[in-house]
Amino acid sequence: MITGTGIVKTFKQRGNVLDKREVRALRGVDFSIPKGGAASFIGESGCGKTTLGRIIAGLETHDEGEIVIDDVAMSSLKPKARQPYFRRIQMIHQDPYSALNPTRTIFQTLQAPLRLRARQTGRDGKWIDERASEVLSLVGLDPGSVLGRYPHQLSGGMRQRVVIARALTVDPEMLVADEAVSMIDVSLRLGILALLKDLRERLGVAVLFITHDVATARYIGDDGDLYVIYRGQVIEHGKVDTVISDPVHPYTQSLLSAIPVLHGLEQPGTQPVVPLSGLDESLSDGGCLFARRCPFHTERCTSELPALGRSEGVPQEHACFYPERRDVVARPMSGV
Amino acid sequence: MSKQAPGVRIDGLTVTYNNLPAVRNVSLELPPGTITGIVGESGSGKSTLALSLLNAVQPPGRIAAGSVEIDEIGNVVEFAAEQIRRVRGSQIGYVFQAAQNSLNPLKTVGKQLLDLGRSHGVEDLRGLVRDAKDLLGRMGLDGARVLDSHQHELSGGMRQRVGIMLALVLNAHLVVLDEPTTALDMITQSTILKIIREVHEERGLTTLVITHDIGVVAEVADRLAVMYGGRLVEQGPTREVLASPQHPYTRGLIRAIPRLTGDIDEAQALPGRPPTLATVPAEGCVFRERCPLRMDVCDTVDPAAEAYGTRIVACHAVKVKEHA
Amino acid sequence: MSELILETSTASMRRNFWRGVWRVMKRKPSRMAGVVILLGFTVMAVIGPLFYPENLPYDPNAKYAPISWEHWFGTDGQGKDVWAQLVIGSRYVLLSALVTGVITVVVGAGLGLFSGFKRGRWDTVLMRLTDMKLTIPGLPLLLVLSTVWSFGSAIEMGLVLGLLGWGGVARAVRSQTLSLRERGFIEAARGLGLSTTHIVGKELLPTMAPYIAMNMLVAVTGAVYAQVGLFFLGVLPYEADNWGVMLNLAVFGGGAMTTTAALPYLLAPLLAILLLTLGIVLVVDAMDEIFNPRLREE
Structure with a gap:
């Protein structure tokens, strides 16, 4: 069992000595991955999902928050003593070409x-x-x-x-797969995903899957948790199938709307959500991080930060003042 | 000068690297004003095919046979170096694979635009900049700011x-996009695909999109061509091919795509692995090692591409089925 | 069955490596030529001097004799055979160049690897040291040193040149290490808890082998030029059989630049130096392919 609470990571950008720019990669993220379980981090590049994965695998340090592995808080240990714990969390890199010594x-x-x-x-x-x-x-x-x-x-x-x-x-407790199939030929991707799922079932290895391609997250196990991360904050979290079939946060909805539709085989969703602009790193003071790109934002969104929580009638956690179901996912055409 | 979307006829094209065929006997027609998508995995020869359209195959690669006939330009395979250079850019626009990294990091975009204009003898450079700004504006960018920027910005x-702007700014009407959305996020990819579609229609282009991602083709292309091991195994209208793929490879490829809805177990990886230039069989069908419909004839005879209605398929099993 | 394959794997891999090296060398005739040249020089330096007496016979009647069967490269101002001097002199040149190469690589690569891998405080200190060393002007220092030291033995010469030359290699290896340590396989090795010794010795070093080997050969070439140059300038004591001294005597004693008589005396060491450099350059060309399994096996 691996849990994290309130993980914060700030990168200092080099450059001007007087005006040190800081980039908040993670703004207080909570997660929990049970023994032999599955979890996926979803988001655009630069959202912090890879940084979080590296922190969990012990390859990067974090500034605030706590990581607990098998009931042992990592902050209570000296760096050397942490190593045996992190060794049981193994990273699978995106690029299989540079991951092996030639x-x-x-x-x-x-x-x-x-x-x-x-x-x-x-x-x-x-x-x-x-x-x-x-x-x-x-x-x-x-x-x-x-x-x-x-x-x-x-x-x-x-x-x-x-x-x-x-x-x-090293008989790992968990594999952290960071975009592990994005550089692999399309016809072979499912084979790798099926392997990860198979290792879960046969060896009880937990799998943390990090990707920008939401569809692949389904294939490592439908009992897994899905965390949608936007600019270092989890904005929607729930069971994979729930979040994919019934997303309520506009950002999750725009991610799902962006997945290409196999016209001829599938029908696009009737209410696709398209962000108003590209990824914008500037801070909206105190408001929702997605507000500027959100087609449904109100005044409240720009001044108040919604926290991750539950609301009535919605099974998953979300961070939106106005959660609403929209038909964004493509469906197989009937008769095909 | 009135220009319109040209048609392209590739006929019997074979491109070899050190006598190993990367593209073998490929015939493909790009009807004027359409978007054609070529789908293939690594080593399928799709990029080599695209480069042949510009007669830009790099040595040791060489166009060994066949022709590429482009309306109002001619058979580019026979063009001399200088002749083809003049055509590139001005009549055929090319957006390179990983265009994200193909800009010169030391020069601003505007400077590179002027270089492009000068090398093609454009006299009205002011007009060129204006066109570039228009195009960038059309794609939702602040033209003036972008022209003043370096790549890293x-x-x-x-x-x-x-990249798309540089390919179109000289008023090319045939555009080749090699992996236009690789390494981009889903949301950015969707934006770019929409732009490709819109610009294609507004400017009256003939567009060729090369990709490994069948979803990309499904979103933008009118026609779909599937390459495997240097052969074009199936082509036809996108929707039809997706709805009822004929070639076992096309079928397998579509089945191998992770989907958001539907039964998880329905999607399956293809067994085996795609051939490389060195391992592609010299005779017989290139796909037979991974094929569920393999017959004896597949080992010895390379199936010819044959038309079935709107579809062209190169497969012995399909032929048998059609004639039965 | 599979155990059998595995047990012999280390030995068979070594055999495969050398077979691969042979294949790489055979790929271009120029490489074979380079190997032949270097082997020739090695033989010349190792056993060549044994064929000649300690003091070469001289013939006052045959000063600056022309090229003949008896004197392949003519004779010098005392009537001594030039070819014999060349052969005897090669031992000093090659031995000191080899020592320089080894020192440059061991110190340079060692410091570079350590510095790049450890980063932080160690890196800062070591690189400051390297920078300081790089700012020491080599030639003037050598000139000063030569006033107090005669560099009688080749090993001393090599040692001094090596200690003056490792700075560049150290910097280069360090920057390579810095970029390699970000690669997936190094990160994976750390994640698996492998020891630093293993990571540096077994993962980093082989990946950089072509680079280091190339630097070593370049250092060797540099050392040859440097020492011959020193002797040519005449700042080091006279020693008849040294290539540099031969050049010096041919130019300043025999007037090889103005008369043709001493020309063979001048050209012989020059040709030897050129040939040696050529041999090294031709072999350097193969380094990439030797140490990269992909290029080696193809």
Whole structure:
């Protein structure tokens, strides 16, 4: 179980010495991912979802807030003592090409972390060899043909599987997959998503999926939680299916409206939401962060910041004064 | 000079890299005034095909056979270097893959616009700037500000629009967009696609969109062509192809797209992996390794592209079914 | 079955590596030429001097003799065989150049890697040091040093040149390290809890090997020029068999620039230096392909 409360992260931009610009990447985010569960962070690039993922994987520090892993608060530990906890949260990078060392064979890549593991648990070299083959089989690769190869001899999809296999060498509690399929050929993407789902079911590994493509979030498990993040704030949160089929926040609705419709196969939603302008980083003083782009904003929206919470008749949490259901999602055409 | 959308006829085009065919015997017609989308995975030859339209295949690549006939321009395959340079930009606009990064980081957009104008002998540079501002304004940007900006001051979506502006500003009526929305967000992508569609109609263009994302084509294109391993395996009107794909690869590709609604288990990945230039089979059907309808004949004979109504499909199994 | 493959994998990988190197070298004739040249020089420096007596015989009647079967490159102002001097001199030149190369790479790459990987305080201190070192003008310092030190042994010479030359490599390696450490596979290695020794030695170093090897060869070339130059300028004590001294004597003693008699004496060491540099340049061309498995295996 991994939870976070009130995570705040501010990046200082270099430049003028006198006028230090600060960028608020995360403005107090709460999340909770149960053991073996699934969660997705959704949002545009620059919304803070990747930063949050890196903080959870221990690759980045945060300024405020608390991360609790298996009932241990990370702030109570020294940096060195945190390492074993964060080691059990493994990151799957977006780019399978740079995630593997081009000068090392797949076996060498898997061997290094396995050797460490063997030393910790007092196992021998034979176990390392067996385990290397085992983790490759787990991710659907044939060890015999893959172990001796270099990364450049594998396709993008196979590389991403190797990256996942490498993460499995440390028996992780959770995998953080940051846009893990966006650089993989379209025909193979579902294979990787299905693998993540399969690992959840078979090994009980939790999966945190970070993406801008909402549709892919469904495929790692419909029991998962979906967090829609906008400019460092969670603006809608609920079960994946609930949020996707019945979004109430205008930002979530515009994200869903933007997904291409397969005309001929699908009918577009009847009430698509289009933001009034592009992403705007300037601060609206105290108001809703989305107000300037929101087609439905009122005066209240520009002066008062809506907090994430529940309202009557809406199953999911949201941060909007005027939650309203709109028909934004494309539906399969009848008879096809 | 009255110009209108030209038609393009690609016939029997083969492009090789070191004698390995990246594009093999492709015939495709772009009717004047339409948007055609070419969909393919990495290594399908889609970008090479697009470059052939400009006769801009880089060595060791070489157009080995076939022709690309463009109305009012001619067969560009036979053009000499200087001849094709004059046509590029002024008559054929090209928006490069990752246009987000194809601007010169040291010069303002305006300077690059003037460079473009000068290299094409435009005399009325003032008029050129005016046109550029109009176009940028049309795409929802502040033209004057954008022309004064350097690349790093513009967001990805803005750079993409600048790329489109540079492709159109010399009044080209044939436009090729290579992966116009890769690395863009969903919302920005949707904005760009809308702009492509609108500008296409307003200016009377013939547009070719190259992409790996079938959703992009579904949104903008009138006609859809699917490439696999250097072959054009299926083409036809977008809606028809999406509603009833004939080629097993098209079918598999559409099934492999994660969807927002409907049964999760219906979507499935294609088995196997796309061929590369080195692994693409020399004879027989390029798709047979991953094909559920594989027959004996597929191992030896490359299926010819044949027309079935509005559709052109290159598949033995489809042929058998049609004749049955 | 699979165990068998794995157990021998380290040895077989090494064999594969050398087979790959051979393949890369064979790809271009120029590379083979480079290898042949460098091997030739190595043989010349290692066993060549053994064929000649400590004091070369001289013949006062054959000063500046022309090229002949007896004297391949003629003779010098004392009538000593130029080819013999060239061969004897090669040992000093090559040995000191090698020492320079090794020191440049070990110190430069070591500091660069450490500095780039650790960042923070260590980086600041080490890079200030490097910058300070880079501002020391090499040639004047060498001239000053030479007044108190005769550089009698090649190793001393190499040591001094190496200690003067690692700054550039250190800076370059550091910046490479800084960019590489942001790459996915380094971050993954840290995330997996692998030791710093492993990350630097097994992940970073091999990735930078072509870069470092190239720098080493360039450093070697620089060292050859630097020491020959020093001797040519005449700031170091006279030593008949040194290439630089040969040049000096040919120009200032034999008047090779004005008369043709001493020309072979001048050209012989010049040609040797050119050939050596050429050999290095031709081999450098292959470094990228040798250390990059993708380019190597293709």
